[in-house]
Amino acid sequence: MQYNLFASQAAALAPVSLPDADIRYQSDWLSPMQAQDLYLQLQQELPWRQDTIKLYGREVKIPRLQSWHGAPHCEYTYSNLRMPPHPMTASLTQLQQRLSAELNTPFNCVLANWYRDGNDGMGMHADDEPEVGPRPVIASISLGSIRRFSFKHLRSGERSELMLEPGSLLVMAGDTQHHYHHGLSKTRKPIGGRINLTFRYIPGAENSDAGEP
Numbered sequence: 001m002q003y004n005l006f007a008s009q010a011a012a013l014a015p016v017s018l019p020d021a022d023i024r025y026q027s028d029w030l031s032p033m034q035a036q037d038l039y040l041q042l043q044q045e046l047p048w049r050q051d052t053i054k055l056y057g058r059e060v061k062i063p064r065l066q067s068w069h070g071a072p073h074c075e076y077t078y079s080n081l082r083m084p085p086h087p088m089t090a091s092l093t094q095l096q097q098r099l100s101a102e103l104n105t106p107f108n109c110v111l112a113n114w115y116r117d118g119n120d121g122m123g124m125h126a127d128d129e130p131e132v133g134p135r136p137v138i139a140s141i142s143l144g145s146i147r148r149f150s151f152k153h154l155r156s157g158e159r160s161e162l163m164l165e166p167g168s169l170l171v172m173a174g175d176t177q178h179h180y181h182h183g184l185s186k187t188r189k190p191i192g193g194r195i196n197l198t199f200r201y202i203p204g205a206e207n208s209d210a211g212e213p
């Protein structure tokens with residue numbers, strides 16, 4: 001890569017104040033040029049696939065492309081899909097190391113989502129798979145088109161929204177996954193693609209360079 005992802009940014013992660021949650025957001029974690037270069041690079045280099053899930057006995061294509069990367073032990077189940085990991089690429093490793101250093105938290109795997117246009121999205125869910133533990137730190141980087149991200153408090157039903165800008169970093173930690181569902185709404189607006197990277201940590205025997213918590 002031509003640019004240095006370790007270059008420090010002026011702004012900082014700011015809390016998003018929602019009850020029972022620990023959510024932080026920084027709009028310019030990457031510069032506009034870094035975000036654009038990374039978007040084009042990941043579009044080219046990741047082995048994107050469109051998975052299918054079984055819905056009421058029928059095979060249905062999920063409305064986005066995905067690519068799952070991480071340490072060899074990082075088997076991940078998402079909506080009943082079992083995904084063995086692809087190795088990290090150099091650019092994903094660079095992002096992972098910057099995130100681990102800045103957030104003082106290990107990450108060893110990442111789910112990449114490519115929403116090709118407004119017809120692609122992700123339904124409401126929590127990142128609460130047993131593999132990531134009860135209070136996971138999820139670091140989510142957005143590239144490409146701006147999209148609406150929704151939260152729903154499970155007990156009160158209260159909904160909130162956040163526009164996720166290209167180059168932004170969203171961190172969900174603490175009890176957020178316990179109290180909230182989140183998702184990416186579809187839109188009828190004619191918009192271009194968006195790539196999202198959600199870095200996670202799955203404990204395992206051989207977590208090589210990520211560092212133990």
Ligand SMILES: O=C(O)CCC(=O)C(=O)O
Nearest residue numbers: 111113122127184196198
């Ligand atoms: O695309 C996004 O911003 C959300 C992705 C997400 O929630 C997930 O990968 O679990």
Ligand SMILES: [Fe+2]
Nearest residue numbers: 125126127182
């Ligand atoms: Fe999620």
